[in-house]
Amino acid sequence: MQGLSFRHEHCIGPFIVDFYCKQANLIIEVDGEIHQYQVEEDKVRQEFLENSGFKVLRFTNEMVLNHVEEVLEKIDRYLSSIL
Numbered sequence: 001m002q003g004l005s006f007r008h009e010h011c012i013g014p015f016i017v018d019f020y021c022k023q024a025n026l027i028i029e030v031d032g033e034i035h036q037y038q039v040e041e042d043k044v045r046q047e048f049l050e051n052s053g054f055k056v057l058r059f060t061n062e063m064v065l066n067h068v069e070e071v072l073e074k075i076d077r078y079l080s081s082i083l
Contacts, residue, residue: 001021001072001075001076001079002076002079002080002083004021004023004024004079005021005022005023006019006020006021006028007019007020007021007022012027012049012052012054013048013049013052014048015045015048015049017029017049018030024055024078024079024082024083025053025054025055026054026055026056026057026075026078026079027049027054027055027056027057028056028057028058028059028075029056029057029058029059030058030059030060030061030064031058031059031060031061032060032061033061046058055078055082057074057075057078059071059074
C-alpha cells in the first residue's frame with residue numbers, strides 16, 4: 001500500500017497488534033466476535049497505543065471478509081492524508 005510495508009502480528013509494548021506499518025506509525029486491528037466481550041480491555045489497549053503515538057484503525061472481521069475494498073480504501077485514504 002503506497003509503497004509501505006506492513007508487519008503481521010507485531011509486538012508493541014505488552015500487546016501484539018494485527019498489522020503494523022512503521023513508516024506511517026499505523027496499527028490496523030481486525031476484531032473478531034471475541035471483542036464484543038472485551039470492550040474494556042480493548043479500550044485500555046487502544047489508549048496505550050494511541051498515547052504511544054500510534055494511529056489505530058479498527059475493522060471487524062465481517063468488514064474485512066465482505067467489504068475488503070472499502071477497508072483498503074479507508075487505509076489508503078488515511079495513508080494519503082499523512083504522506
